[in-house]
Amino acid sequence: MVYALVHVATGQDAAQKNVTPAKDGTAPAVAIQPQTAVPNEPSPGQPPPSASDGSAAETAFLGFVAIICLLLAITVGIGAYLGFTGRITVYRDYDDLFFIALLGIVPTITLPGIMMVYALTDSAIVLMLLLLGLVGVEVALLGRISARTWEDNPRYGAWFAALTTKVFLAVLFLTHLLSFLNPQDKTGKKRRTTRASALVTLTLLTPVMMRLVRNKTGTYNPERLFRRWFH
Numbered sequence: 125m126v127y128a129l130v131h132v133a134t135g136q137d138a139a140q141k142n143v144t145p146a147k148d149g150t151a152p153a154v155a156i157q158p159q160t161a162v163p164n165e166p167s168p169g170q171p172p173p174s175a176s177d178g179s180a181a182e183t184a185f186l187g188f189v190a191i192i193c194l195l196l197a198i199t200v201g202i203g204a205y206l207g208f209t210g211r212i213t214v215y216r217d218y219d220d221l222f223f224i225a226l227l228g229i230v231p232t233i234t235l236p237g238i239m240m241v242y243a244l245t246d247s248a249i250v251l252m253l254l255l256l257g258l259v260g261v262e263v264a265l266l267g268r269i270s271a272r273t274w275e276d277n278p279r280y281g282a283w284f285a286a287l288t289t290k291v292f293l294a295v296l297f298l299t300h301l302l303s304f305l306n307p308q309d310k311t312g313k314k315r316r317t318t319r320a321s322a323l324v325t326l327t328l329l330t331p332v333m334m335r336l337v338r339n340k341t342g343t344y345n346p347e348r349l350f351r352r353w354f355h
Contacts, residue, residue, distance in 0.1 A: 196288070196292065199284070199285060199288045199289070200288060200289050200292050200293070202285055203285035203286055203288060203289030203290075204289055204293075204332065204336065206282070206285060206286075207286070207289065207335075207336040208335060208336070210338075211282075212276075212277050212282045212285060212286045213273075213276035213277055213286060213338050214286050214289050214290050214336040214337075214338075215290055215333070215336050215337040215338065216272060216276050216337075216338055216339060217337060217338070217339040217340070217341050217342040218337060218340070218341065218342035218343070218344045218345045218346065219342035219343055219344055220269075220272055220290075220337075220342075221294070221333070221337060221342075221344070222342070222343075222344040223265060223268060223269055223272075224269060224290055224291060224294040225294055225297075225298060226265055227262065227265055227266065227269070227291065227294065227295070228294065228295055228298035228299075229298070230258070230261055230262065230265070231258060231262065232298070232302065234258055235258070238251065238254045238255065238258065241254065242254075269287070269290070269291070270283075270287060273286050273287045273290070276338075289336075290336075293329065293332070293333055293336075294333075296325075296329065297326065297329055297330075297333065300322040300325045300326050300329070301322070301326060303318055303319070303321075303322040304318075304319050304322035304323055304326060307319055307322075
């Protein structure tokens with residue numbers, strides 16, 4: 125009688141808890157079922173993440189960059205046209221052109237040295253001080269260039285067009301000059317292609333910049349330097 129009651133109770137518990145009783149009724153065998161992982165669900169009131177959010181942000185950023193590039197191209201085009209027609213002064217003389225070139229020459233020369241000092245000292249403070257010094261030099265050069273540009277073009281629109289044009293053309297020239305002298309491509313074929321492309325750009329850009337120099341004078345006059353070096 126007792127055995128029957130125990131057997132019935134054990135069978136009921138096994139049915140409720142997914143427990144399989146043993147054949148002799150003494151020790152039931154427990155059947156363990158694997159637990160399935162429940163996927164993370166958004167909290168109530170929170171919209172589910174959308175895969176299009178990242179692409180929308182990227183599209184908006186690319187659109188913003190495209191607008192900036194378009195405005196820059198329009199400004200440089202207007203500045204070059206006004207410089208060709210003599211309505212504004214883009215480069216006062218060859219010294220003005222040299223100071224513009226220093227904006228790119230200074231960081232090109234000093235940045236490798238700064239990184240070498242940082243590698244030797246392994247000091248973030250030293251790196252920060254050197255970078256701040258470089259930024260200070262660049263700001264001082266840009267301030268001098270802006271002041272000279274304002275002296276030649278004492279109107280805001282003309283000043284902005286001349287400053288944007290002279291800086292953009294100088295940076296473009298230096299970038300392609302570095303690509304021509306020291307291309308960073310891995311294969312010889314790509315380096316030759318980069319040099320050829322840079323040479324074409326320099327060939328087209330050099331007469332444009334020379335045409336925008338109003339007074340063909342200055343300490344850094346190419347003709348004067350050529351005579352000094354080769355005569």
